[in-house]
Amino acid sequence: MSVDRAARVYVAGHRGMVGSAVWRHLEDQGFTDLVGATSSEVDLRDQGAVDAFLKDVEPQVVVLAAARVGGIMANASAPADFLADNLRIQLNVMQAAQRIGVERLLFLGSSCIYPKFAPQPIQESSLLTGALEQTNDGYAIAKIAGVLQVQTLRRQYGVRYISAMPTNLYGPHDNFDPTSSHVLPAMIRRFHEAKVTRAPSVTVWGSGTPRREFLHVDDLAEAVLFLLDTYDEPEPINVGTGEDLTIRALAELVANVVGWRGELDQDLSKPDGTPRKVLDVGRLATLGWRPRIGLRDGIAATYAWYLRHVA
Numbered sequence: 459m460s461v462d463r464a465a466r467v468y469v470a471g472h473r474g475m476v477g478s479a480v481w482r483h484l485e486d487q488g489f490t491d492l493v494g495a496t497s498s499e500v501d502l503r504d505q506g507a508v509d510a511f512l513k514d515v516e517p518q519v520v521v522l523a524a525a526r527v528g529g530i531m532a533n534a535s536a537p538a539d540f541l542a543d544n545l546r547i548q549l550n551v552m553q554a555a556q557r558i559g560v561e562r563l564l565f566l567g568s569s570c571i572y573p574k575f576a577p578q579p580i581q582e583s584s585l586l587t588g589a590l591e592q593t594n595d596g597y598a599i600a601k602i603a604g605v606l607q608v609q610t611l612r613r614q615y616g617v618r619y620i621s622a623m624p625t626n627l628y629g630p631h632d633n634f635d636p637t638s639s640h641v642l643p644a645m646i647r648r649f650h651e652a653k654v655t656r657a658p659s660v661t662v663w664g665s666g667t668p669r670r671e672f673l674h675v676d677d678l679a680e681a682v683l684f685l686l687d688t689y690d691e692p693e694p695i696n697v698g699t700g701e702d703l704t705i706r707a708l709a710e711l712v713a714n715v716v717g718w719r720g721e722l723d724q725d726l727s728k729p730d731g732t733p734r735k736v737l738d739v740g741r742l743a744t745l746g747w748r749p750r751i752g753l754r755d756g757i758a759a760t761y762a763w764y765l766r767h768v769a
C-alpha cells in the first residue's frame with residue numbers, strides 16, 4: 459500500500475514550517491514529482507483558484523499542510539480569521555481533490571482539537587467529548603471540521619483520505635516573531651537577544667506552570683510519509699513524543715542551549731492557555747513509528763538554523 463515514489467504529490471503549504479519539512483523528506487525518500495504553489499500563485503481560500511489549479515496539476519497524492527497558524531496571542535486576538543481561513547483552505551482543497559480523483563490525501567490538524575480538560579495523555583477517542591480551550595477555539599473548530607470532512611468524504615465517496623494530529627511543533631522555517639509566534643521559537647529569539655545585549659532578565663508569558671509537548675518538524679515529516687504508506691482509517695491519529703514539560707522547564711532548557719544565564723520573570727497579563735496538552739501516541743507506536751529527535755538536540759538544531767537565517 460506504499461505510495462508510489464513516482465506519484466505526483468502536491469504539498470499544500472510547501473513554504474511553511476511543516477510543508478517545507480514534508481517536501482525535504484519526500485525528496486530525500488526519492489519522490490520525483492513534487493508540486494507546490496505559493497499563496498500569491500494560488501490563494502487556497504479562493505475556491506475557483508483551487509479548482510483550476512488542481513484540475514491543471516492533477517496530483518495523485520495531496521499533503522494538506524497549508525493553514526493559518528499562530529501562537530496563543532495570535533489565536534486569541536484574531537479567532538474569526540483563524541476559523542474562516544482554515545475552513546476555506548480545507549474545504550476548497552479537499553473538495554477539489556475528491557472531484558478530480560486524488561487517490562490519497564493527508565490532512566494535518568492539531569492537538570488543540572481536543573477538549574481543554576481531556577484526560578492526559580490525550581487519546582484520539584477524546585475528540586468531541588468536552589468544551590474547548592477558548593484561546594484557540596476558532597482554529598480548533600476549523601481543524602475539527604477538517605477531521606469530519608475527511609471522515610465524511612471517506613463515508614460518502616470511499617476515498618482513502620486520512621488525518622493526523624501533531625502536537626506542538628518547532629523547527630526550521632518556524633515563525634520567530636515575538637508576538638504572533640508559538641512559545642518555543644519566541645523563547646529562542648528572546649534568549650538569544652538577551653545573550654547579545656547581556657540582559658540580566660528575560661520575561662516569560664503566563665505562570666510557567668502549563669505543560670506542553672514538543673515535536674521536531676522533521677520527525678513529523680517522517681510520520682506523514684509513514685502514515686501515507688501504512689494508515690487508512692477514518693480516525694485521526696496522534697503524532698507526538700508522548701512526553702511533556704512545564705513552560706518554566708522549557709525556558710530553562712532553551713536558555714541553557716542558547717547559552718544565556720539570568721533571572722526569569724513572569725508576565726501574568728498573558729494567558730496560560732490549556733493547563734496540559736500531551737498526546738497519547740500509543741496507536742502510532744503500535745503501527746511502528748517513533749520520533750527520533752530529542753528535545754535538547756532539536757532545540758540546538760533550531761537555534762543553529764535561527765542564527766543562520768533569522769538573527
Ligand code: GDP
Pocket residue numbers: 528529530531570594626638639640641642644645661662663664665668670705728729730731732
Ligand atoms: P498553545 O500551546 O496553543 O498554548 O500555544 P503557545 O505555544 O503560544 O503557548 C504555550 C504556552 O507558553 C502558554 O502557556 C503561553 O502563555 C506560554 N508562553 C510563555 N512565553 C511565551 C511566549 O513568549 N510566546 C508564546 N506564544 N507563549 C509563551
